Amino acid sequence: xxxxxxxxxxxxxxxxxxxxxxxxxxxxxxxxxxxxxxxxxxxxxxxxxxxxxxxxxxxxxxxxxxxxxxxxxxxxxxxxxxxxxxxxxxxxxxxxxxxxxxxxxxxxxxxxxxxxxxxxxxxxxxxxxxxxxxxxxxxxxxxxxxxxxxxxxxxxxxxxxxxxxxxxxxxxxxxxxxxxxxxxxxxxxxxxxxxxxxxxxxxxxxxxxxxxxxxxxxxxxxxxxxxxxxxxxxxxxxxxxxxxxxxxxxx
Numbered sequence: 001x002x003x004x005x006x007x008x009x010x011x012x013x014x015x016x017x018x019x020x021x022x023x024x025x026x027x028x029x030x031x032x033x034x035x036x037x038x039x040x041x042x043x044x045x046x047x048x049x050x051x052x053x054x055x056x057x058x059x060x061x062x063x064x065x066x067x068x069x070x071x072x073x074x075x076x077x078x079x080x081x082x083x084x085x086x087x088x089x090x091x092x093x094x095x096x097x098x099x100x101x102x103x104x105x106x107x108x109x110x111x112x113x114x115x116x117x118x119x120x121x122x123x124x125x126x127x128x129x130x131x132x133x134x135x136x137x138x139x140x141x142x143x144x145x146x147x148x149x150x151x152x153x154x155x156x157x158x159x160x161x162x163x164x165x166x167x168x169x170x171x172x173x174x175x176x177x178x179x180x181x182x183x184x185x186x187x188x189x190x191x192x193x194x195x196x197x198x199x200x201x202x203x204x205x206x207x208x209x210x211x212x213x214x215x216x217x218x219x220x221x222x223x224x225x226x227x228x229x230x231x232x233x234x235x236x237x238x239x240x241x242x243x244x245x246x247x248x249x250x251x
Contacts, residue, residue, distance in 0.1 A: 001060065001092070002031050004124020005131075016194050019048035026055040029131070030086060032077065033062035035096070037211075039071020044194065044211060046080060054085035058137050060127060061091040066098030067108035068158075068239050069150070078142045090127050091142045092247040094120065099214040100229055105236035116245055123247045130249060140250040148243040158238040165230050173228050175210030176217050178203055182224035189216035189225060 002010050008029075013022050024030045034045045041063070059081055063073040070093050081088050094116060098107035112120070131137065175197075178189075183202050190198040192215045197206040202224070217225045 001062070001120040001124040001127075004121035004126075005029060005031075005128045006124070013052075015045065015048040017196070019051060021051040022053070024052075024054045024057040024059075024086070026057050028057055029127075030054060030057050030059040031062065032059055032081065032086070033064060034073070034077060035213075036063050036065035036070045036073040039069055039073060041073050041076045041080070042211070046076075049080070049084075052084060054081075054087075057086050058089045058131070059086040061088050061142065062094060063092075064094050064096040064112075066101070066235070067095050067111070067243050068098070068235055074142050074145065082139075087137070087139050088142060089130070089137045089140055090123075090247065090249045091140060091145060092120070092123060092245060093145065093148070094245045095243055098235060099212065100227070100232040100235060102232065105232050107232070107235050107239065108242070111242075119245050119247075123249075126249060138250045140248055142248065145248040146246045148246060149241075150243075151241065154238040154241075158234055161234045161238070162231075165234075170230065172230075174207040175205060175212065176214060176225045176227040178205075179224045179226070182222050184222055184224075186221065188219055188221060192216060192219045 013020055035042045037043070061074065061077050061081055063070050063077060065073070074091060074093060078088055078091070095108050095111045097109055097111050101107040101109050180203065185201050185203070187200050187202060189202050190196075190200050194213060194215065195209050195211055197209040198216060199205070212227065212229075214227050217227050
């Protein structure tokens with residue numbers, strides 16, 4: 001999307017591993033993208049963005065979710081942006097491969113795909129045209145963005161499956177487990193863990209700090225890590241239909 005906007009150098013700030021203090025000048029354009037966890041902005045993302053400020057800086061707000069639903073995440077990000085000195089002029093909801101997706105139960109596997117990326121670039125070009133038009137950049141009402149189509153039957157089936165699981169009171173795995181016979185102690189899992197709870201040997205983990213992002217599972221080159229969750233099959237069964245990105249731009 002930023003490449004679609006073009007015309008100026010792009011400075012990237014990544015808060016995946018740590019917070020940062022950053023001030024965006026009023027003549028810049030900030031593209032702020034966050035992951036969605038359970039229909040909300042990932043709590044850790046909000047915490048790490050606390051020292052990011054704008055000066056009435058135009059902003060594009062992006063939430064990325066795993067094909068189920070983004071809930072109130074975009075509204076939540078909008079409230080954060082306004083409170084931190086940004087003026088949202090555009091917003092988008094995009095799909096990324098779900099944290100729980102596996103080859104057996106693929107959930108938005110391979111997303112964002114090339115079609116998604118082309119859509120994002122085209123949206124960036126529309127934002128550039130808007131900024132170059134000389135028209136006043138007014139704040140956008142993110143609540144007006146179109147919601148992706150969702151089968152009511154699939155949604156009800158998912159809710160019923162979750163309620164049945166809750167009634168059974170089955171214990172939930174706290175964090176991914178490791179197969180010591182497959183693990184070669186390469187340290188990839190420790191390097192990609194956003195909360196840094198995995199020791200360099202790849203074996204010792206502080207379970208209480210896990211946010212279940214499954215980055216260590218997906219990035220392990222030896223398939224030594226796994227995360228067993230009853231939600232994986234529920235999501236796979238009820239949210240197979242690929243949702244499309246949705247965007248909105250101020251008039």
